[in-house]
Amino acid sequence: MNHEAVDSTLSAMKENARLNHVPIMEDEGMAQLLQLLEQQKPVRILEIGSAIGYSAMRMAIGLPEAVIDTVERDEKRYEDAVQFIRQAGMEDRIRIFHADALEFDTESLSGSYDAIFIDAAKGQYERFFEKYEKLIDSGGTIYCDNMHLNGSIEIPIEQVPKRNRTMVRNLRKFRANMLEHPAYHTVLHDTGDGLMVCTKK
Numbered sequence: 001m002n003h004e005a006v007d008s009t010l011s012a013m014k015e016n017a018r019l020n021h022v023p024i025m026e027d028e029g030m031a032q033l034l035q036l037l038e039q040q041k042p043v044r045i046l047e048i049g050s051a052i053g054y055s056a057m058r059m060a061i062g063l064p065e066a067v068i069d070t071v072e073r074d075e076k077r078y079e080d081a082v083q084f085i086r087q088a089g090m091e092d093r094i095r096i097f098h099a100d101a102l103e104f105d106t107e108s109l110s111g112s113y114d115a116i117f118i119d120a121a122k123g124q125y126e127r128f129f130e131k132y133e134k135l136i137d138s139g140g141t142i143y144c145d146n147m148h149l150n151g152s153i154e155i156p157i158e159q160v161p162k163r164n165r166t167m168v169r170n171l172r173k174f175r176a177n178m179l180e181h182p183a184y185h186t187v188l189h190d191t192g193d194g195l196m197v198c199t200k201k
């Protein structure tokens, strides 16, 4: 790994995210995710929601043994991610797919994953989970970001702006279902915007 190329690419990604209002993971949540992944030591990671490839690259750097597949539906973000991955010389570690993860043919992903990181449309987490959890074996873990939705998950629904209510209701339901899911051991971390960690029994 060329550390200089990687460091300058990470800085360029942060600047791109700032200028284009791309919601990449914040430092605190990223550090917590990396700490948990370093303990788990996954070799194959799937990410749903690459944006411009920032968290995929941070995972690839933090876990030198891992390869990452990541899916993004927005064309411009996908193209920026491809550029950044190339600029950092990480094409052999990160494979990015331009697709809607809910319609994506999982046959193009070769086999199962040790970890899945869900960081895409917040109202669709249950659907992502149902589609992709088949790709996780016993002992594998699904990480879900933004489980607090900037605090809106905790407040009475009437105080949530109307346009966000379906998303908040969906996320609450998903969180409650996962905390009681008989096939998963689930822990909710309050770090960052709330990281839920679901390990398959």
Ligand SMILES: C[S@@+](CC[C@H](N)C(=O)[O-])C[C@H]1O[C@@H](n2cnc3c(N)ncnc32)[C@H](O)[C@@H]1O
Pocket (backbone or CB within 6 Å): 023, 024, 025, 048, 049, 050, 051, 052, 053, 054, 055, 056, 071, 072, 073, 074, 077, 099, 100, 101, 102, 119, 120, 121
């Ligand atoms: C919060 S951003 C991801 C940030 C990224 N994980 C990071 O921290 O660098 C969420 C991304 O998910 C993408 N997204 C939302 N729904 C999606 C779907 N159904 N399939 C693929 N990508 C999706 C959005 O276009 C957006 O770029």
